[in-house]
Amino acid sequence: MTSKTDNLLATLKLQPVVPVIIIDDAKSAVPLARALVAGGLKAIEITLRTPAALDAIKAVADEVEGAVAGAGTVLDGRQWDLAVKAGSRFIVSPGAGTSVLDAADQSDVPLLPGTATATEVMTVRDRGYSVMKFFPAEQAGGAPYLSALSSPLSGIQFCPTGGISLKNAKDYLSLPNVICVGGSWVAPKAMVTEGNWDGITKLAREACELLG
Numbered sequence: 001m002t003s004k005t006d007n008l009l010a011t012l013k014l015q016p017v018v019p020v021i022i023i024d025d026a027k028s029a030v031p032l033a034r035a036l037v038a039g040g041l042k043a044i045e046i047t048l049r050t051p052a053a054l055d056a057i058k059a060v061a062d063e064v065e066g067a068v069a070g071a072g073t074v075l076d077g078r079q080w081d082l083a084v085k086a087g088s089r090f091i092v093s094p095g096a097g098t099s100v101l102d103a104a105d106q107s108d109v110p111l112l113p114g115t116a117t118a119t120e121v122m123t124v125r126d127r128g129y130s131v132m133k134f135f136p137a138e139q140a141g142g143a144p145y146l147s148a149l150s151s152p153l154s155g156i157q158f159c160p161t162g163g164i165s166l167k168n169a170k171d172y173l174s175l176p177n178v179i180c181v182g183g184s185w186v187a188p189k190a191m192v193t194e195g196n197w198d199g200i201t202k203l204a205r206e207a208c209e210l211l212g
């Protein structure tokens with residue numbers, strides 16, 4: 001688990017924000033990923049919420065220099081296998097179901113499991129995890145809630161995701177138990193549909209400046 005955790009931490013520490021991508025057309029994946037990488041966001045989570053997602057992961061993994069392609073919304077072992085086969089270098093799940101945890105145990109690819117309560121955090125910690133997603137961050141209680149978890153659960157680090165934008169990202173990034181945040185705001189659907197790659201690079205740059 002430790003070297004997998006180290007690999008995951010190394011990926012998450014690349015940038016303050018992990019872009020969460022919902023891709024409708026696999027052909028957009030490469031220019032979108034290039035735009036994000038150009039803006040400084042290398043680790044990219046492509047969610048398995050659309051039929052194009054696996055082709056998109058494969059294209060980014062094969063063709064985009066500097067990108068670290070990951071899969072999001074991985075809910076079970078079958079999706080785990082497909083995501084890894086497509087070239088995912090990290091896997092994100094909104095929760096921590098047994099099927100996905102069991103698949104992760106059998107794999108060298110690191111998992112960022114989702115948690116939202118102290119009991120969920122402790123259950124996942126019992127499986128050997130110290131790095132988790134906090135989801136859905138804003139809806140579950142936001143930065144004050146995550147701050148309240150930091151003292152009793154001090155060994156756990158989080159990537160909060162859900163309802164985060166440029167406006168509130170700093171509230172999370174200033175907490176001691178936050179490594180980075182996740183968010184879809186850096187790749188808005190309308191900009192992807194228009195092919196506004198320069199606009200997306202600008203959003204990525206703004207996001208990178210959050211730590212500055």
Ligand SMILES: O=C(O)C(=O)C[C@H](O)[C@H](O)COP(=O)(O)O
Binds near residue numbers: 074092161162185
């Ligand atoms: O299902 C997963 O694995 C996910 O990654 C869920 C996403 O993190 C959120 O849906 C992103 O939330 P927004 O930034 O508010 O759009």
